[in-house]
Amino acid sequence: MAGSEKERVAVTDAAASLVRELSMQHGPLMFHQSGGCCDGSSPMCYPVGMFLTGPSDVLLGALDVGLDARVEVFMSQSQFEYWKYTHLTIDVVPGRGAGFSVEGPTGxxxxxxSRMLSGTELEYHGLAPYAGA
Structure with a gap:
């Protein structure tokens, strides 16, 4: 699904379709981008309220997956410092999901x-000096 230059996170059509299916089973969902360790660096999908975010988490954006509610995507502040110049797209591939992420049983x-933010995106997010006169 296409996004705008203002968004830091997007979702592919295939991933949006799986999120819709999972939300019918689990209710409203959210993502937290894992920082590594046991979960690798996978985006973890949880029912809202199962994973508690706090002041050390950054809201990257909300995905429009074709539901009444948008699906919020978070990342820890410390990890965001490494990824702040990057646009992230959540996709889906065959394989076993990580940890407690709800897609695990689906196969x-x-x-x-990821891709680097464009010059326009960097300016919008205050990460590049203004190039205009």
Whole structure:
């Protein structure tokens, strides 16, 4: 699904479809981008309220997956410092999901695809000096 230059996170059509299916089973969902360790660096999908975010988490954005509510995506502040110049896209591929992420039993797993922010995006997010006169 296409996003705008103002968004730090997007979702592919295939991942959005799986999120819709999972939300019918589990209710409203959210993502937290894992920082590594046991979960690798996978985006973890949880029912809202199962994973508690706090002041050390950054809201990257909300995904429009075709539901009444948008699906929020979070990352820890310390990890965000490494990723702040990057746009993330949540995708899905065949394989076993990580940890407690709800897609585990489906035979699919969420993953992150990334690219560097464009010059316009860097300016919008206050990460590059203004190039205008």
């Amino acid at each position: 699919m797993r969420f993953l992150i695809r």
